[in-house]
Amino acid sequence: MKSFLILLKNELKLNIRNMNMVIFAVIMPLIIMVILGLLNGTKPAADGVEYTFMEQSFGALCTVSICAGGLMGLPLVVSEYRERKILKRFKVTPVSPTKLLAVELTIYVIYCLVSIITLIPVAMIFWKVTIHGSWLAFLCSWLLTMISTLSIGMMVGGIAKNTKSASIIASILYFPMLIFSGTTLPFEVMPESMQKIVSVFPITQGIQLMKTTFLGLPADNIKLPVIAMGTVTILCTAISIKYFKWE
Amino acid sequence: MEEVIKVDRLSKTYGNLLAVDDISLSVKRGTVFGLLGANGAGKSTTIECILGTKQADKGQVSILGYNPQKDRQKLFQKVGVQFQECDYQHEIKVSELCEETASLYKTPADCRDLCSQFGIGNKIKNSVKSLSGGERQRLFIVIALIPTPEIVFLDELTTGLDTKARRDVWKILSVLKANGLTILLTSHFMDEVEVLCDKICILKKGKAVFYGTVEYAKSVSGCNKFEDAYLILSGEEADGE
Numbered sequence: 001m002k003s004f005l006i007l008l009k010n011e012l013k014l015n016i017r018n019m020n021m022v023i024f025a026v027i028m029p030l031i032i033m034v035i036l037g038l039l040n041g042t043k044p045a046a047d048g049v050e051y052t053f054m055e056q057s058f059g060a061l062c063t064v065s066i067c068a069g070g071l072m073g074l075p076l077v078v079s080e081y082r083e084r085k086i087l088k089r090f091k092v093t094p095v096s097p098t099k100l101l102a103v104e105l106t107i108y109v110i111y112c113l114v115s116i117i118t119l120i121p122v123a124m125i126f127w128k129v130t131i132h133g134s135w136l137a138f139l140c141s142w143l144l145t146m147i148s149t150l151s152i153g154m155m156v157g158g159i160a161k162n163t164k165s166a167s168i169i170a171s172i173l174y175f176p177m178l179i180f181s182g183t184t185l186p187f188e189v190m191p192e193s194m195q196k197i198v199s200v201f202p203i204t205q206g207i208q209l210m211k212t213t214f215l216g217l218p219a220d221n222i223k224l225p226v227i228a229m230g231t232v233t234i235l236c237t238a239i240s241i242k243y244f245k246w247e
Numbered sequence: 248m249e250e251v252i253k254v255d256r257l258s259k260t261y262g263n264l265l266a267v268d269d270i271s272l273s274v275k276r277g278t279v280f281g282l283l284g285a286n287g288a289g290k291s292t293t294i295e296c297i298l299g300t301k302q303a304d305k306g307q308v309s310i311l312g313y314n315p316q317k318d319r320q321k322l323f324q325k326v327g328v329q330f331q332e333c334d335y336q337h338e339i340k341v342s343e344l345c346e347e348t349a350s351l352y353k354t355p356a357d358c359r360d361l362c363s364q365f366g367i368g369n370k371i372k373n374s375v376k377s378l379s380g381g382e383r384q385r386l387f388i389v390i391a392l393i394p395t396p397e398i399v400f401l402d403e404l405t406t407g408l409d410t411k412a413r414r415d416v417w418k419i420l421s422v423l424k425a426n427g428l429t430i431l432l433t434s435h436f437m438d439e440v441e442v443l444c445d446k447i448c449i450l451k452k453g454k455a456v457f458y459g460t461v462e463y464a465k466s467v468s469g470c471n472k473f474e475d476a477y478l479i480l481s482g483e484e485a486d487g488e
Contacts, residue, residue: 006350010343017338084334091300092328093351093394094320247300
């Protein structure tokens with residue numbers, strides 16, 4: 001446990017020194033929120049609904065950091081450590097692959113936490129965002145979305161041949177999910193045919209679940225996203241541990 | 248004396264290239280074993296196959312009675328390694344790299360002590376990438392000694408060091424050896440090998456062409472200087488002509 005904490009402390013320091021994740025996982029979600037807030041203010045999401053546009057988008061904004069960490073940061077750091085033979089050095093020490101992956105995973109969990117902690121007060125103060133559903137259900141769906149997305153990243157980092165292929169896979173996952181899953185471009189403004197296509201992204205399922213729980217909408221279709229994300233998590237985690245490569 | 252490293256008929260090929268060809272060796276506790284040979288003779292590959300970072304095609308390896316592939320986590324509590332090409336996390340500081348490494352072991356050595364012994368005690372707050380080549384080399388010897396190991400593997404331990412620094416490293420290693428440390432090293436400096444090694448193995452194109460003591464190498468080849476003996480035994484002299 002002690003070595004986990006020391007590794008975590010040092011790796012987190014290195015990660016912050018690098019600044020990429022501070023920008024993409026903490027500052028970017030805030031900027032997107034401010035832009036959406038300035039455009040929409042406190043107006044309702046549609047005619048005749050009780051919640052505002054910002055409340056409807058809040059769940060999606062919380063996934064910007066999840067996308068950045070899980071689909072950019074995590075796969076790149078793991079594959080970079082492999083390519084630069086840092087993992088090889090770890091291989092001739094007693095550390096287990098599970099511990100190393102857990103340390104890197106925890107770093108991105110921390111970024112996601114910082115992001116949601118900064119987004120909540122800003123949304124509440126400036127755009128009077130209030131939760132209509134339950135915090136517990138919302139945070140559980142946030143957690144599930146985060147863990148499933150991070151597990152995808154861990155798998156990509158774990159099995160990609162080198163940094164270049166990891167970065168290509170990461171970009172293929174990151175940009176479409178960031179733009180089309182409803183993270184930045186609201187799901188509601190997309191044409192119906194497009195909504196059907198983008199529903200295959202696990203993160204789209206996560207965002208829909210977070211929206212439902214945040215707005216307190218009738219949860220008639222909660223099973224599908226939960227099962228989908230749970231399966232992704234278990235599958236990707238198992239693959240990333242089983243097929244972990246030091247070199 | 249107890250044999251702490253046993254290698255039996257190890258072979259490894261890369262495609263068509265036979266990098267390690269049927270090598271056997273054994274190292275006794277508290278001795279220094281030198282693996283010699285020209286660039287590309289298979290020294291690093293041999294070390295990596297012994298450590299299990301590369302999978303050998305054939306052969307048996309036992310270190311302290313452990314199988315390096317299967318008992319990795321137990322074995323590397325007691326074994327320190329310095330690779331020829333080592334990289335480190337971007338932007339990491341000397342103190343952070345030391346602390347991170349020390350945290351992985353049950354009974355780590357004091358990193359500050361080790362760093363000052365190796366003459367980099369005043370660099371502890373610097374970033375690793377700001378160190379000179381020689382300082383970085385010494386840092387990676389420090390990293391290999393942090394586990395307070397029973398055996399240490401040093402691949403080209405003094406490459407990039409100046410004369411004084413090389414002598415300092417020899418002195419420290421001699422003291423550690425007197426305290427019972429077993430060392431397996433590779434080197435291109437024959438003066439160093441003569442001072443440190445109890446036994447040597449010379450590799451040529453993956454094959455062991457000589458196995459024995461430095462004195463024996465000199466008498467077999469009929470040379471007074473070990474460097475000459477090495478050149479004859481490794482066949483580099485003949486190849487050059």
